[in-house]
Amino acid sequence: MKFETGKRGLLINILSLIVFTLVWQILVILARNDIFNIPFIRLRDIPTPVETWYALVGSMFTRIYGPSFTYGIINHVYASLVRVIEGGIIAFIIGVPVGIGVGYSKFLGNLFNPIIEIIRNMPPMAWIPLSIFIFVSGGSIFIVFIGVVFPIILNTIQGVRSTDTRLIDAAKTLGASESMIVKKVVIPSALPSIMTGLRIGLGVGWMAIVAAEMVIKSPVGLGYFIWNMGDLGRYSEMVAGMIVIGVIGYIMNISILLLQRRFINWVD
Amino acid sequence: MKNLMKILFLIIVAIFVAGCLESKKTPQVSEPINLVKMSGQEMIQRLGTGEIAGFIMWEPYPAIAVTKGYGKNLIFSGKIWTDHPCCVVAYDDDWYKKTNNSDEILKRMALVQLKSVEYINNAKQSDSPDHEQLINYTMQFGGMTDQVAANLSLADVEFVYNTNVTATTTFIQRIQDFGIFDMTKWNMSGYKNSSDYANSLVTNNYVEWAVNNKDENSSKIALKEPVNIRYAYLVNDIHELPFYVGWQKGYYRDLGINIVIAEGAPFQNGAFEMQQGFKGNTVDVGSLGIPPVIIHRINSNDFSNNDTKVGVIAGMNNEGSVIVVANNVTSMKDLQGKTVGFPGQGTIQHVLFLMEADKEGLKVSY
Amino acid sequence: MGRLVLSSVSKKFNNFQALLDVNFEVEDGEFVCLLGPSGCGKTTVLRLVAGLVAPDDGIISLDGKKINGVNKECGFVFQEYALFPWRTVKENIEFGPQVKGMTKTECESISKHYIDLVGLSGFENHYPNELSGGMKQRVGIARAYANNPKLLLMDEPFGALDAQTRNLMQGELLRIWETEHISVLFVTHSVDEAVYLGDRVVVMSARPGKVKDIFDVKLTRPRIRTGPEANIIRDSVLKSLSTQIKLASHEYI
Ligand SMILES: Nc1ncnc2c1ncn2[C@@H]1O[C@H](COP(=O)(O)OP(=O)(O)OP(=O)(O)O)[C@@H](O)[C@H]1O
Numbered sequence A: 001m002k003f004e005t006g007k008r009g010l011l012i013n014i015l016s017l018i019v020f021t022l023v024w025q026i027l028v029i030l031a032r033n034d035i036f037n038i039p040f041i042r043l044r045d046i047p048t049p050v051e052t053w054y055a056l057v058g059s060m061f062t063r064i065y066g067p068s069f070t071y072g073i074i075n076h077v078y079a080s081l082v083r084v085i086e087g088g089i090i091a092f093i094i095g096v097p098v099g100i101g102v103g104y105s106k107f108l109g110n111l112f113n114p115i116i117e118i119i120r121n122m123p124p125m126a127w128i129p130l131s132i133f134i135f136v137s138g139g140s141i142f143i144v145f146i147g148v149v150f151p152i153i154l155n156t157i158q159g160v161r162s163t164d165t166r167l168i169d170a171a172k173t174l175g176a177s178e179s180m181i182v183k184k185v186v187i188p189s190a191l192p193s194i195m196t197g198l199r200i201g202l203g204v205g206w207m208a209i210v211a212a213e214m215v216i217k218s219p220v221g222l223g224y225f226i227w228n229m230g231d232l233g234r235y236s237e238m239v240a241g242m243i244v245i246g247v248i249g250y251i252m253n254i255s256i257l258l259l260q261r262r263f264i265n266w267v268d
Numbered sequence B: 001m002k003n004l005m006k007i008l009f010l011i012i013v014a015i016f017v018a019g020c021l022e023s024k025k026t027p028q029v030s031e032p033i034n035l036v037k038m039s040g041q042e043m044i045q046r047l048g049t050g051e052i053a054g055f056i057m058w059e060p061y062p063a064i065a066v067t068k069g070y071g072k073n074l075i076f077s078g079k080i081w082t083d084h085p086c087c088v089v090a091y092d093d094d095w096y097k098k099t100n101n102s103d104e105i106l107k108r109m110a111l112v113q114l115k116s117v118e119y120i121n122n123a124k125q126s127d128s129p130d131h132e133q134l135i136n137y138t139m140q141f142g143g144m145t146d147q148v149a150a151n152l153s154l155a156d157v158e159f160v161y162n163t164n165v166t167a168t169t170t171f172i173q174r175i176q177d178f179g180i181f182d183m184t185k186w187n188m189s190g191y192k193n194s195s196d197y198a199n200s201l202v203t204n205n206y207v208e209w210a211v212n213n214k215d216e217n218s219s220k221i222a223l224k225e226p227v228n229i230r231y232a233y234l235v236n237d238i239h240e241l242p243f244y245v246g247w248q249k250g251y252y253r254d255l256g257i258n259i260v261i262a263e264g265a266p267f268q269n270g271a272f273e274m275q276q277g278f279k280g281n282t283v284d285v286g287s288l289g290i291p292p293v294i295i296h297r298i299n300s301n302d303f304s305n306n307d308t309k310v311g312v313i314a315g316m317n318n319e320g321s322v323i324v325v326a327n328n329v330t331s332m333k334d335l336q337g338k339t340v341g342f343p344g345q346g347t348i349q350h351v352l353f354l355m356e357a358d359k360e361g362l363k364v365s366y
Numbered sequence C: 001m002g003r004l005v006l007s008s009v010s011k012k013f014n015n016f017q018a019l020l021d022v023n024f025e026v027e028d029g030e031f032v033c034l035l036g037p038s039g040c041g042k043t044t045v046l047r048l049v050a051g052l053v054a055p056d057d058g059i060i061s062l063d064g065k066k067i068n069g070v071n072k073e074c075g076f077v078f079q080e081y082a083l084f085p086w087r088t089v090k091e092n093i094e095f096g097p098q099v100k101g102m103t104k105t106e107c108e109s110i111s112k113h114y115i116d117l118v119g120l121s122g123f124e125n126h127y128p129n130e131l132s133g134g135m136k137q138r139v140g141i142a143r144a145y146a147n148n149p150k151l152l153l154m155d156e157p158f159g160a161l162d163a164q165t166r167n168l169m170q171g172e173l174l175r176i177w178e179t180e181h182i183s184v185l186f187v188t189h190s191v192d193e194a195v196y197l198g199d200r201v202v203v204m205s206a207r208p209g210k211v212k213d214i215f216d217v218k219l220t221r222p223r224i225r226t227g228p229e230a231n232i233i234r235d236s237v238l239k240s241l242s243t244q245i246k247l248a249s250h251e252y253i
């Protein structure tokens, strides 16, 4: 894929967002005035971008009404992010060594491959009912873990297996032991793949957490927020929450790409 | 492009830091009670394992948890607010307008309600000849296997058929105080105040007709042409037992009303029944808690066509919810900083819990 | 020291006889070029000597010691450089000393010495992807030297360079070899290169890989590429090689 870069690219990006917002606004207004409607969709009940914006601003921070504290979107974002990061860290700590072992050693590869292949085909959401019952707490972190760990493992394996054999030979002739080779050749060479795995994994984890929070109950979290707002018929807050989910996911992806570009600058 | 990314990166860091500060700050203002939404089954299970310190729920869940020894009743909802309304019978305004004899149908539905409630209140006495039948109905409708729990839960619920405008006004006022209404929608509704809204919501005429005609012979006042009514109710909710009794004992049929269970029914909660059933025009008449009716007739309504407009014609029950707590909890204050299960935002249990916390000066977060 | 002896070395890959009964020596301090048609097993010889693969038959010894397992006394310079892309020039050169457990200062003095020697001062902190082909191969050579080997194995090190850089690098290599003076076994496709660099040229034949001829190049350095003696030697090497190439290509026809 080729993207326009520089000022022109940015301009097109911004323009597309504006057009999307306008189309959204116009469609809803048309539907509300019975001018145009899409069959089987209650288009008129979708909040307009303007309503969504007000809802977003209005529910950004904790509000207090008499005895009740309604957590702000900021608290929900924070709670969800912390869960994703915790799950992500655990997945990283477990996924990378597993990936290296399985990728480097034929024996470990044969041993673990079937298990990995079977479990990775169970989507994170499929684990939700089980984790409700087996986890006293932290069930949602587990769902994130499941989402993140497999992209990390698979990309690590791929990175390790695609290590240039000449580099391994070079290290051998320079006197490196097996463990040195893993440490100084295999891991660095697999690092870009590992980072890609982390990036893909966190994307999956972010989607999984939102789903998990709808079912595994905790007082805060973006998934919980949009579900609650749906329950109350407060659709503009609900859509605001959905947009926040999307934007944060996007920012997360870009941040890791940036980190990758910044710290792995040796890749051609 | 690079700069844009830097800005985005800064934004995420800023959100993160702000979140840290915010989430650190909030609980320190006072230790709130954490309300967490869950199903009734989950409440019982989690109270048993000690993961939650208590829950507020409709019968039969409190009775089941207590019979199992997982906890005890702390406060009956009648103590929070004596004779508070709970479940009601409501009709869809779209259906009402396009059906020419809808008033006649609703009168008869109110009459069934009256008959069923009287039957239940008689049969509740353990020496009544109908008692065993009532216990069977309770267990069937509540999805229970335990006679003791069925008896207990029946005892906690006060079945009524009349409506109460004053109590509805109070409910609306509290819901407004607690910040649950979407204010844009509220302003669109055009109601001057809570009693204005309550008067528009609740109609006493049908119950009055029912009271006047309760001794008439069914065949005499039955509808000439039997009608199909798509009826919705909530899953396993003992509060709506009068509907089940009226259905099972043939009271509806005797008056020319043929009950068809609406698409999607029984619903998990009142919010679903309002948003999917009434708003989607798949329900003609249904029973549900009065708070979802109050909330969604405002929040979920499209005021250009009033698709979520419903009217309340009769009561189902008063009271009947319980705050159940772990055995070591003795007061609401003990729940501070702990997690308490509730069936969801905008349910009657939610509002009642907030009212009780308000009375005691406690904070509740969710 | 650095005397390499191959005696009756054979190697089979699956059912393919890559090397059969290969015999030759590299004397201490000698520069030997290995020449032969593509696929005759030159790289395989180097890999055997480096201990990266083991022979099926025969003995390879360095200073009388039989090579068994990876031979850490050889420096290997690869055709496609095989630099560690995540390491800077300096870090690439320090790899050997580092894995031997030398201290930071020792590593640094070694890398400084060889960076100066191969003429890469000022590029210490560049990554391989920021270097030209010639510069990359200088790093490759410096990295091999930094390990203080007795024998340098070079597998078509200048094969990917343009003619001018190639000539330049040959001169540089000789200069470095003369300062450090260790034995070199140099694989090449080019007769010119072999005759210009080598004290001796070993010509191999293909299928199976065997030593066909060994030529002495008794010319004083610096050599003149187009000198009459050089031309005579080149002619005979070429003759020996071309029959090989004909033979080898004949089998494909
Ligand atoms: N690991 C291996 N497995 C199977 N066959 C191999 C292996 N290594 C080399 N060969 C085969 O052995 C033969 C000699 O290979 P080698 O790489 O030593 O040739 P070469 O003389 O270096 O050729 P070139 O000049 O093209 O580099 C080739 O036919 C090659 O296909």
Ligand SMILES: [Mg+2]
Pocket (backbone or CB within 6 Å): C042, C043, C044, C155
């Ligand atoms: Mg080769």
